[in-house]
Amino acid sequence: MGQKKIFRSRRTRKEHYFRIFEGWGLSIAVLSFLKRNYFDEVQLLIDKERAILISNVADWDEKGIPYSHPEHEAQRVLPERHMKRLVLTEGQLMEGTGRKP
Secondary structure (H helix, E strand, O other), X not given: OOOOOEEEEEEOHHXXXXXXXXXXXXXXXXXXXXXXXXXXXXXXXXXXXXXXXEEEHXXXXXXXXXXXXXXXXXXXXXXXXXXXXXXXXXXXXXXXXXOOO
């Protein structure tokens, strides 16, 4: 059995969070790429919260909400309640950067 293919994207709540849907968006183009290339998981790294939100790629089609805005690409918004939330310790954050706590 192979390793999971994971798509990671850094986000900020101020710029990327859809309050109206209480969730996060991915463009339809990105989702198509992920499905076409057999990605299993989406991980959103939320700056300033030391959190990672984890979801299956399939969740974005099954539970995501279509969203269109004339100034942006078409997206699907997945409410945060459908994601697993991991909060990282300072040590875990430092491991990712190669710095010592």
